[in-house]
Amino acid sequence: MALFQEKQYVGFATLPNQVHRKSVKKGFDFTLMVAGESGMGKSTLVNSLFLTDLYKDRKLLNAEERINQTVEIIKHTVDIEEKGVKLKLTIVDTPGFGDAVNNNECWKPITDYIDQQFEQYFRDESGLNRKNIQDNRVHCCLYFIPPFGHGLRPVDVEFMKALHEKVNIIPLIAKADCLTPNEIKKLKDRIREEIDKFGIKVYQFPECDSDEDEEFKQLDKELKECTPFAVIGSNTVVEARGQRVRGRLYPWGIVEVENQSHCDFVKLRNMLIRSHMHDLKDVTCDVHYENYRAQCIQEMTRCVCVSRKDENKYKHKYKYKQ
């Protein structure tokens, strides 16, 4: 009797370790898209986020070349490793977006690219070799809003509305060092209001579990309150308070990228890399890709029904002729 009452150790408590070992061995991948007009600091921010130089061979266009420029999609991939954990990071850059004189539908090549990646995944998933699918779906899009306006511009609204059902959009206020703290607050409030007003669905942080500790809940609250993140990027290291830090040196002082009282860079980096990378991938897979997949299947079923109808029509004609 005692034998049944005693809790015996079976060993399935090691399951998380087994999953951990397997995932570390396999490595991780993450695809991040950056969009916003040129000169908004996209490449500088990406370099600051991942501490790599992803844009070594970039060719900068002059104004004349940008007048009629069409949006290009350029992929940069790097393998980074930290404490034995490998991450294959793909940055999808969208040079040319919002740069031309006529920016009508300039988001189209970007939505097409996202759809193509879904289509490729759908094909691979329906094929024979499903084990080694290369997942190129875009997990997150950082959208750079200029700091100079009074809120969203029409092109920002159009872009986000065109993409919000396909990808997790995280809006950012670029070059936040151009604004005072008060101006940043006003601009953030305005952007949040306009996002609501235009029914734009940006990435929603998941609800915090009730059993999380107080510190975690506080961080989560701060994170939610600080969107859209006001960011600063820099490719240079400067000396501030006796320390070498990534920052921007001005005649009146130094702006530190990683100083939380200067901008939201650290919050963005923590969210993107340390706390929400997995959720961004899950939402891509479970929401955006599922929507695409459901539409595809619906379309395919409709095609089959239509061709069956045609077949019946044809059979009928055939009988009639006989």
Ligand code: GDP
């Ligand atoms: P991209 O065309 O959007 O990739 O922009 P870049 O990263 O090439 O940056 C364009 C210019 O803006 C460069 O001179 C950068 O040094 C500068 N820049 C980048 N980030 C910031 C920022 O946060 N604040 C300010 N003031 N300038 C920045």
